[in-house]
Each structure stands twice: as C-alpha cells, then as structure tokens.
Amino acid sequence: xxxxxxxxxxxxxxxxxxxxxxxxxxxxxxxxxxxxxxxxxxxxxxxxxxxxxxxxxxxxxxxxxxxxxxxxxxxxxxxxxxxxxxxxxxxxxxxxxxxxxxxxxxxxxxxxxxxxxxxxxxxxxxxxxxxxxxxxxxxxxxxxxxxxxxxxxxxxxxxxxxxxxxxxxxxxxxxxxxxxxxxxxxxxxxxxxxxxxxxxxxxxxxxxxxxxxxxxxxxxxxxxxxxxxxxxxxxxxxxxxxxxxxxxxxxxxxxxxxxxxxxxxxxxxxxxxxxxxxxxxxxxxxxxxxxxxxxxxxxxxxxxxxxxxxxxxxxxxxxxxxxxxxxxxxxxxxxxxxxxxxxxxxxxxxxxxxxxxxxxxxxxxxxxxxxxxxxxxxxxxxx
Amino acid sequence: xxxxxxxxxxxxxxxxxxxxxxxxxxxxxxxxxxxxxxxxxxxxxxxxxxxxxxxxxxxxxxxxxxxxxxxxxxxxxxxxxxxxxxxxxxxxxxxxxxxxxxxxxxxxxxxxxxxxxxxxxxxxxxxxxxxxxxxxxxxxxxxxxxxxxxxxxxxxxxxxxxxxxxxxxxxxxxxxxxxxxxxxxxxxxxxxxxxxxxxxxxxxxxxxxxxxxxxxxxxxxxxxxxxxxxxxxxxxxxxxxxxxxxxxxxxxxxxxxxxxxxxxxxxxxxxxxxxxxxxxxxxxxxxxxxx
Numbered sequence: 001x002x003x004x005x006x007x008x009x010x011x012x013x014x015x016x017x018x019x020x021x022x023x024x025x026x027x028x029x030x031x032x033x034x035x036x037x038x039x040x041x042x043x044x045x046x047x048x049x050x051x052x053x054x055x056x057x058x059x060x061x062x063x064x065x066x067x068x069x070x071x072x073x074x075x076x077x078x079x080x081x082x083x084x085x086x087x088x089x090x091x092x093x094x095x096x097x098x099x100x101x102x103x104x105x106x107x108x109x110x111x112x113x114x115x116x117x118x119x120x121x122x123x124x125x126x127x128x129x130x131x132x133x134x135x136x137x138x139x140x141x142x143x144x145x146x147x148x149x150x151x152x153x154x155x156x157x158x159x160x161x162x163x164x165x166x167x168x169x170x171x172x173x174x175x176x177x178x179x180x181x182x183x184x185x186x187x188x189x190x191x192x193x194x195x196x197x198x199x200x201x202x203x204x205x206x207x208x209x210x211x212x213x214x215x216x217x218x219x220x221x222x223x224x225x226x227x228x229x230x231x232x233x234x235x236x237x238x239x240x241x242x243x244x245x246x247x248x249x250x251x252x253x254x255x256x257x258x259x260x261x262x263x264x265x266x267x268x269x270x271x272x273x274x275x276x277x278x279x280x281x282x283x284x285x286x287x288x289x290x291x292x293x294x295x296x297x298x299x300x301x302x303x304x305x306x307x308x309x310x311x312x313x314x315x316x317x318x319x320x321x322x323x324x325x326x327x328x329x330x331x332x333x334x335x336x337x338x339x340x341x342x343x344x345x346x347x348x349x350x351x352x353x354x355x356x357x358x359x360x361x362x363x364x365x366x367x368x369x370x371x372x373x374x375x376x377x378x379x380x381x382x383x
Numbered sequence: 384x385x386x387x388x389x390x391x392x393x394x395x396x397x398x399x400x401x402x403x404x405x406x407x408x409x410x411x412x413x414x415x416x417x418x419x420x421x422x423x424x425x426x427x428x429x430x431x432x433x434x435x436x437x438x439x440x441x442x443x444x445x446x447x448x449x450x451x452x453x454x455x456x457x458x459x460x461x462x463x464x465x466x467x468x469x470x471x472x473x474x475x476x477x478x479x480x481x482x483x484x485x486x487x488x489x490x491x492x493x494x495x496x497x498x499x500x501x502x503x504x505x506x507x508x509x510x511x512x513x514x515x516x517x518x519x520x521x522x523x524x525x526x527x528x529x530x531x532x533x534x535x536x537x538x539x540x541x542x543x544x545x546x547x548x549x550x551x552x553x554x555x556x557x558x559x560x561x562x563x564x565x566x567x568x569x570x571x572x573x574x575x576x577x578x579x580x581x582x583x584x585x586x587x588x589x590x591x592x593x594x595x596x597x598x599x600x601x602x603x604x605x606x607x608x609x610x611x612x613x614x615x616x617x618x619x620x621x622x623x624x625x626x627x628x629x630x631x632x633x634x635x636x637x638x639x640x641x642x643x644x645x646x647x648x649x650x651x652x653x654x655x656x657x658x659x660x661x662x663x664x665x666x667x668x669x670x671x672x673x674x
Contacts, residue, residue: 064476070476070479115659116655116658116659119658119659119662120658120662122475122476123418123475123479123617124613124617124658124662126418126476126479127418127609127613127654127658128654128655128658130606130609131609131610131651131652131654131655131658132651132655134606134647134648134651135648135651135652135655138644138647138648139648141644142643142644252606256483256487259480263477263480327490327491327492327494327495327499327598328491328495329491330487330488330490330491330494331487331488331491331492331495333484333487334484334485334486334487334488334489334490334491335484335488336484337480337481337483337484337487338466338481338484338485338488341470341477341480341481341484342466342469342470342481345470345473345477372473
C-alpha cells in the first residue's frame with residue numbers, strides 16, 4: 001500500500017497526485033496511441049465510438065455527476081453540434097473554424113436550456129430537458145432549408161487544414177482521442193477550480209451552497225453551457241464518423257443511452273464516464289457474438305451431457321430463435337439499467353474502487369465502507 | 384365555427400386519454416414522489432392483457448376488462464416489490480432511471496411475446512357514434528371521457544376522505560414521520576403501485592379500440608401525458624384531468640390551424656412555458672423552499 005507523504009498544499013489538487021499516476025496513465029496513453037497500428041479496422045472504429053460516447057459521458061458527468069442536474073436531452077446537444085458541422089462544412093467553412101463554432105453554438109443553446117433549469121429541480125428538470133430534446137428533434141425534421149428534414153444530410157470527409165481525414169483512418173482516431181483527452185482535462189481542471197467546487201456544492205446541497213455565497217443561477221447556467229459545448233464537439237466528430245445524419249438518430253433513446261453511460265460507469269468520477277462508454281459501445285458487438293455462439297455452445301454442452309442429438313438441435317434452434325427475436329436488445333438494455341441501479345449503484349468505477357480497496361486493506365476490508373445512506377423520502381414540496 | 388367546436392370536442396376526447404394516463408403518474412407521485420416513466424408501458428401491457436383475455440381466450444368484454452385490471456394490479460404490486468422497494472429512499476433520479484429501464488424491458492418483452500403487429504379487439508364501444516346536432520363523437524371516445532371523469536372523482540374522494548388516502552398523503556409528505564405515526568409505509572407504497580397499474584390497465588383497455596394495441600403505444604402516449612401531468616401540477620388528481628384536457632385541446636387545435644409539425648411539439652412548448660412560469664403547475668401546491 002502506498003503512503004503519500006504530503007509536503008505541499010498543492011498536492012491535494014494536483015491532477016497527477018503521485019508517481020503512480022504518471023506510470024499508469026502514461027502506459028494507458030501509450031497503449032491508446034499504439035492501438036490503431038495493432039488493432040483491426042473494426043475494433044479501431046469501435047474505439048472511435050467509445051471516444052465519442054466518452055466525450056459525451058464526460059460532458060454529462062460535469063452536469064449530472066458533479067452539478068447534480070439530470071438531463072435527458074443530451075442527444076439534442078449532440079444533434080446541434082452535428083448539424084452545425086454538416087451545415088457549415090456544406091458552405092465551405094474549414095474544420096478549424098466550424099469545430100469551435102459548433103461548440104460555442106451548442107454551449108449557447110445549453111445556457112438557454114439552463115435558464116428554465118434555475119427554477120426547476122429533480123424530476124421537473126428531467127422533464128424539461130426531454131421537452132427540449134423533442135422540440136429540437138422536430139425542428140431538425142421541419143427546417144428543411146438547413147437540415148434537409150427527414151431525408152437527412154450527408155457530411156463530407158473531414159478536411160483538416162488541407163489534409164483529408166477519412167472516417168476510418170487512424171488520423172481520425174487520433175483526432176477523437178485528442179478531443180477526449182482535452183475534454184477529460186477540462187473536466188478535471190474544472191473540478192479543482194472554484195467553479196468546480198461550486199458545482200459540487202450545488203449537487204450536495206443547494207441551500208448550503210447558497211448560504212456560502214454561491215450564485216446558484218450563474219453556476220447552473222455555466223454547468224449547462226460547458227456540458228453542452230463539450231457535447232457539441234462530440235457531435236461534430238459523430239457527424240464525421242457517421243457521414244450521414246438525420247433527425248431520427250437523435251431521439252430520446254440516444255439520450256437514455258448517454259445517461260446509461262454515466263450510470264453504468266458510476267456517476268461520481270470522470271473514470272466512470274469512460275468505463276461506461278466502453279461498456280455501452282462494446283455491449284452491442286458482444287451481444288451479437290453471444291447471439292451466434294451461445295445456441296451452438298448450449299447444444300454441444302447438452303449433447304455432451306447425454307442429450308439426444310435431435311433434442312440438442314432443437315434446443316439450438318429454439319435458442320437462436322430467441323436470440324434473433326426483434327427487440328431482445330431493448331430488453332437486455334432495460335435489464336442492465338435495472339440491475340445496475342439495484343445491485344451496483346456506484347457503477348463499474350465503484351466496483352473497481354471496491355476491488356482496489358479490498359486488496360489494499362487485504363484482511364480488513366469491510367463491506368460497510370461503501371454502504372449507501374438510505375434517507376427516507378421527504379416531500380420536495382416543503383423541503 | 385362548427386369546425387372549431389368539432390376540433391374542441393375531439394381535443395377534449397384526446398385530452399381525456401392523456402388525462403387518464405397522467406392520472407397514473409400523479410397517483411404514484413402523490414404517494415411516493417417518484418415519477419414512473421414506465422406508466423405508458425404499464426398501460427400498453429394492460430392492453431395486451433385484455434387482448435389475451437378477450438381476443439385469445441374469448442372471454443366476455445367486461446369479464447376480460449376485470450381480469451386485465453386485476454392482473455395489472457398484481458403486476459404493479461410485484462414490480463414495486465422487486466424493483467422499487469429495494470431502492471426506495473435513494474436519490475430520486477435512480478428510481479426514475481429504474482423505471483425507464485423497466486419501460487424499455489416491458490416494451491421489448493411485450494413485442495417478443497405478442498408480436499409487433501397492431502392488435503385489435505371487439506368492444507361494445509367500437510361501432511356507435513353519438514350525434515348532438517351536427518357534432519359527432521364516437522362511442523369509444525365517449526367511454527374514455529366518462530371513465531376518466533369517474534376515475535378522477537373516485538380517486539379524489541379516496542385520497543381526501545378515506546383513512547388509506549390520508550395515510551398515502553402522509554407518506555408522501557415525510558416517510559419517516561409516517562412510520563412513526565404507525566402507517567404501514569411499505570404496504571402503502573405497494574398499494575399505490577397496484578392502484579396506479581390498475582388505472583393504467585383501464586386506460587389500456589379503453590384505448591384499445593382507438594389506438595389499437597401494439598408495443599410502442601405506451602411510449603408515445605406516455606410521453607404526451609407528461610406535459611398533462613406537469614401542467615396540472617404533478618401531485619393533483621383534478622390537475623391531471625384539467626392538464627390533459629388543455630394539452631389535448633391545444634394539440635387538436637394546433638393540428639387544425641397551424642402548419643404541419645406544430646401539432647407534435649405544441650404540448651412540449653406549453654410544457655416548457657409552464658415550467659418557466661409556474662413550475663408547480665396549475666393546481667400543484669407551491670414549492671417554496673425553506674432554509
């Protein structure tokens with residue numbers, strides 16, 4: 001077990017707290033940089049999606065995890081970023097201009113959404129963000145002169161100062177990695193600044209924060225704006241990765257996927273956003289593989305346990321029928337959400353912390369360390 | 384002018400549909416301050432139950448209706464027992480997410496069991512129309528209006544004039560204090576989920592001839608019922624009805640008078656405006672925070 005001997009007040013707020021961080025994150029970065037040269041194009045493409053989801057996850061973490069303002073409208077911010085990119089690129093604006101413009105525009109929209117949020121808490125805020133997302137979706141479908149409506153919009157290959165960056169190239173991978181690292185650094189830096197501490201104070205108790213002199217309105221709007229702006233950047237990358245965008249790609253279900261990213265990852269640290277993104281993107285190919293392999297495996301196991309040949313074949317057929325039933329994915333998503341909330345409320349990152357602590361304190365680990373405080377519900381009406 | 388009145392009437396009928404679903408939201412919110420995002424999907428499941436009883440097993444309409452409502456009440460209680468009770472007392476948002484997950488799950492499972500086609504059943508209300516002068520109102524819509532009003536009145540009376548209703552209100556105010564007063568809080572919460580699921584089943588059965596039964600009906604209507612519940616004030620039973628009526632009429636008139644596209648977003652615009660101007664709704668109690 002490492003004992004960190006503190007000799008400096010700044011040590012508490014350093015991003016890299018001790019030499020172990022240098023090693024572990026250095027190795028991680030080296031692996032990620034080496035990845036496109038080692039992995040096939042399919043896995044590389046999946047990693048790009050992981051990065052994009054992780055960027056949105058970090059953005060949502062700032063808003064939901066740190067400021068405590070839940071949002072089910074982040075697909076709309078992603079859409080605004082993506083459509084801004086598509087529209088401006090169509091009018092000959094270079095990437096280095098429309099990338100920041102998309103971020104700023106989405107940030108401004110985010111701030112506008114933040115204003116009604118000043119008066120809303122908890123569930124009302126969730127509903128307001130859903131309503132906002134519906135309105136954006138409908139506007140995208142109807143404002144045909146800009147968005148081409150439901151026909152969707154083609155996004156041409158990204159052009160980085162004269163150098164084309166196709167969606168499958170390793171250059172695009174590095175661009176996404178760069179934006180993700182940037183977003184993570186923004187989030188971490190924000191967290192150790194007075195602004196970030198104000199965010200956390202708002203999450204923990206609005207009343208207490210207010211009495212410590214935190215301007216709730218300003219900080220909530222800031223949180224919304226920063227979160228939306230980062231999501232907007234992810235939207236630009238998303239548009240270039242998909243090469244085609246249409247309103248039905250940015251529905252409530254996508255927003256729910258983003259919330260799932262931070263719930264599955266654990267909604268209290270930037271690590272959580274990244275772990276959740278890996279989980280959410282990789283679950284799809286994993287399920288597909290499972291769908292093909294499990295029936296065959298089950299049949300061979302059954303026949304090796306003495307089941308008759310044709311009965312085993314029937315079992316295989318039955319299982320593959322269940323596997324290919326429409327909507328199985330939705331059921332599994334629903335189950336995953338419920339299971340995580342019931343059994344692993346701190347998410348994957350929480351599990352990692354528990355395992356780490358178990359080995360650090362080896363014989364002395366107590367389950368109660370991570371026990372959640374149960375508070376009996378008091379009415380919001382006169383809290 | 385006749386057009387306007389006809390739109391108004393069909394808006395009222397539509398509004399009662401929203402009101403009926405919103406009633407389910409309001410009940411659970413009123414007793415536990417949890418918003419059940421799976422309410423629409425419970426309604427969808429009620430529709431499938433009644434289809435199973437009437438369409439597949441060939442029972443009488445009213446008997447099937449009764450069975451579906453009872454079945455859904457048991458289902459709601461089971462859901463509360465398995466999913467909600469373990470996380471009751473944790474942050475509200477995790478319960479909301481759990482119900483979103485439940486909704487996802489129910490939609491997919493229903494699609495897998497009953498298929499993805501539109502199903503329909505024969506009801507006593509399927510054919511007839513009521514004519515008042517030049518106005519036309521189909522019997523199935525009339526049945527929704529009547530049922531919504533009856534349910535609102537009954538539930539309002541239940542909450543305000545019975546011991547159990549009072550216990551439910553106390554539970555929502557402060558669970559711990561309710562425990563101290565000897566209120567069986569867990570049983571109260573179970574019961575409210577049962578009632579809410581039963582109301583959802585009523586909605587599902589009555590809507591079966593209008594929207595038909597398919598696995599996505601709950602999502603679509605459930606999300607439309609949200610503005611209704613918010614507009615009326617989330618914790619108010621008459622509010623659900625009035626909010627539903629307002630949303631229904633606005634949607635109907637927007638579809639008739641405004642260009643295409645406004646119909647679908649008009650409820651949400653009203654919702655956002657309402658949230659900015661008066662977040663606690665028309666009938667909701669004021670939510671002033673005390674330090």
